[in-house]
Amino acid sequence: MRPGSLLKAAVAATAATGLLAGPLATAAAAAAPPAHAAAPLLPVIVRHDGTGAAEAAVARTGGTVGRHLDLVGAFTAEIPPGALAALTGAPGVRAVTPDGEVRLQADTWNADEDQHSLYSLTQSIGAQQVWTATDAGGARLTGQGVGVAVVDSGIAPVAGLDAPGKVVNGPDLSFESQTPALRNLDTFGHGTHMAGIIAGRDTGVQPGQEADRKQFVGVAPDAHLLNMKVAAADGAVDVSQVIAAIDWVVTHRDDPGLNIRVLNLSFGTDSTQDQRLDPLSYAVEAAWKQGIVVVVSVGNDGLAETRVGMPAQNPNVLAVGAADPLTTADRADDVVADFSTGGDATRHADLVAPGKSVVSLRVPNAYIDAAYPQARIAEDPAQRYFRGSGTSQAAAVVSGAAALLLQQRPDLTPDQVKTLLTSTADAMPAGDVVAQGAGQLDIAAAVQAPTPAASTRTYLPATGLGSLELSRGTSHVADPDTGAELTGEVDIMGQAWTPAGWAQVCTTGTAWDGDTWNGRTWSGRTWSGSNWAGRTWSGRTWSGAVWDGRTWSGRTWSGRTWSGRTWSGQTWSASSWS
Template sequence: MPSRYRSALGVASAAIAAIVAGAVVPGGPAVAATSPPVNTGGRTRVIVEADDPIAAALAVTRVGGTVGRALAVVNGFVAEVPTSQLSVLQYAPGVRSVTEDGSVAMEAASWRADGDANSMFSVVRATGALDVWKKLDSSGRNIAGTGVGVALIDSGVAPVTGLNDTTRIINGPDLSFESQSPTLRYADTFGHGTHMAGLIAGRDPNTNLLTVSDPTNFTGMAPNATLVSVKVAAADGATDVSQVIAGIDWVVAHRNDPGLNIRVINLSFGTDSNQDEKLDPLSHAVESAWKKGITVVVSGGNDGTTRAKLSNPAVNPYVIAVGAADSKATESRADDVVADFSSRGNATRSVDLTAPGKSIVGLRDPGSYVDVNYPTGLVPGDTSGRYFRGSGSSQAAAITSGAVALLLQQRPALTPDQVKKLLTSTADFLPLAEKLGSGAGELNIRNAVNAPTPTAAAATQTWAASTGTGTLEASRGTAHVADPVSGVELTGEKDIMGKAWNGTTWAKAASGGTAWTGGTWNGATWTGTGMKAGLLPGLLTMQSWSGATWSGTNWDGRTWSGRTWSGATWDGRTWSGRTWSGNTWSGRTWSGSYWSSSIWD
């Protein structure tokens, strides 16, 4: 059998090197090196061609290697692996070939965060967060989100630099299809969650928040906040509304667990449901969380002017619905407008405010779906290889969630209604932006922190209460998950476990915060039971939230298994009749519409 490992004697090939270099820095010349393969400290840099990029990336991690820049031209990526493990990697699942790489010199200007109006280095200044960090709360601590928990209901969080502080970044339950695979559980195989997490609470090690002047240091909006990852989405963003609702209910049930203090939910997600928001279960779930004292921040959607309605559950009038602002690549807000893709809503319900959401530079998740399939998201000239650029109301919501954490550290007694009133009453007016779609203006957390606390009478919202007794199927809108073996879609009034859905019974439990009982939700066991004491004094570590094996059957009558729902086999599914593949991942796609990030570039 011929080996799949090849030595290129200095470079994979001059042709591939030139193509890849051109792809990374469009229009920039590249020179293929003639030096020997890069081998330092017993580690070798290689090009990994993949049959399954996600499985190949996980294989690199398992042998002690690190995944680098994606190479779409060869359906693979650059990696650095222990030289002794090369023979192991070449036969790993998902790997087509492993080729020693050589150095390629790029003749292009290096990217600098302080020269990019859409970097977080610039965003924390434009929103006033940098000034807020220098202020003190009533306990004499700098206001950076300390002690405030933000639940990120998304695709998981990768422990990349800036998100590898295990005292602040905590895995809650994995409620995704991948939870049954030990190698995929908690991993962000999609890449969306990691990007959002960085914007909310990222912080490079040893960063001094009082003197953030080094543009190579990455910081999110609330760099001292606790971020609790609740994973609901698999490798291509696949999730069902029942999983998202279960995630919201879990946060409500565990908001006061030791070490969590969850006061904020970030939901950069929405469906195109047309169901009345007072009946819709997803809308009721976020409203129930709001009324339990959790400020819920939701992306408004990425339908632009093509649909005269916000995404569900941003349509719920209680929560904070956020639209995306376009900075026009300048630091001044005088020219900011509503991003063309940001949903406008209608005269009855539009977004409450906007936040930066166009071409935002966040943390990259090497080897994830978006990383491998969207090389245009890589930042040209970024010599660190750490960053990825994306646009959407997802990013705007995440930036706002971080701002809410700052406000709640300063004033822990604020109700969600008061938080919303403070943000909307202090937003910056955008003179060039259309009113519909811009809401109260653009987020200014400096103004909010300096403003007096609104009275209960001035802040309290009095919208008609939702009932949540509508249908689960209508809540899904046009998107359905499907069994990758049979192609049968999950439809009707049942959750991913195949359990019957009774809206009246669930809604009553959700309103009372009792939808979860131990690890059971809607009559089936989904997760483990909680937290346990850590090894270090004062720290906590998670038990296996998802340790229970799903014993139910799926909606097509077959038994769930880790193999069935692995990242390698969960592909090619259909959403509303559309087949998912790399070349159709655009426009109204799961990442484009439902996860509210329309552009990964």
């Protein structure tokens, strides 16, 4: 998808957070302040090249430099409002963003009073009602026994995701996999946010008491999660890594203890390639045909955009748009969120789910936490939660709902799950007619509906014989030393992409042979098929010295290190973190 620039609203953390280290710096004295210097100063965040030129540029405007945010290569500053344009184009300045404020609004945060909390969300979609029902064996419908693969930026074992068996680590396919201290962990913050929505559960929640407004509980609180990390701390990921992760999930879906029935892909590209040719589209279709419900986000390009992201263009998978509750508990006035990609009559969201300002779990000092401190729930004394908007969040909601259905009826096919969720969705009278698809998710109605007949869909099958480069769209990773982008028909290992050969093994679920994918061994990790284990968590915060580009040892991948494309790779950002 193309969710928008990750740096739209970056703000500095206050000194009170204690999460961002860095000395206070004083700007060099300006020679002669401009005439507008007496006007109220504008707080900004300045991203810089590390040479000191940006600090000097601030001084020339008559502004002052504040706290250095080494974690994100930036510093806070105050400048005359009229100097914003000049500073933006000054030497050494990479970007200038107006700063924001973090204000405490109350002594406590009440989940039942926030229409975007997981408590309110699960109540709205009918999940709390489902949790009181039982499956054929008498177990309550909370997702027990169902595995959900999360192909994302990793999952941090923060509270709510730290119970034994909750998260199973698959292979880390990200650029951080060769740094042991980072392997499988979420240094970006997006994957943990999705995981919390899908299956978060505080350890203090008693069985049968999941609808506890004082605890954090996801949509399918007893489902387990397969952590497939592909994105690094800056969100950098190549489409070949995502395809490799999907192939791994398919190959290992029935391994002991996994039972992967749902794959959450809150990701997409702006590929303009026909979905029948696109390799990413083919990979999700192959997973679908192997019995995995693939839930994907349509993208965050806005209601006027007529082309959904790839692989949401594939008509087989479950494509999800975002609903906005407009801060009310009454679903009758809900609309499709203005950032949700509208699509057209041929392909649009199959249904929508809550995706506006959703409150989920925070990873202290991960990239988005450092860049968007205003997204933290300031009223929460424990500072556990983070607010984000996007079709990413909406897809996670639907993945959790699919897990509930699959516990109730394990024999459902992906097509039957899709039919149940779309046929029982609630129409949105105030919502965009095309963008809402079948309407808004109602999992309580889906659980009560009869099992539909087997699908008779007649979509032309995908071939996967298209271009890997076209599948990337406009998002590329780059060598940080030379700036050269990874392009062409090669994966991140530098291995040639042979569509026909890959498509054959992808179809049969045999794309992975041990540690080998596409003819190369993907090493740099400790995963082994007989020894999955979650990493321990000591409540520590991340520091730039631990996970910045200088510590990566990715050169053993293919002779060069890949990084994000100057923050314009767009792939893993939500529409906004606020």
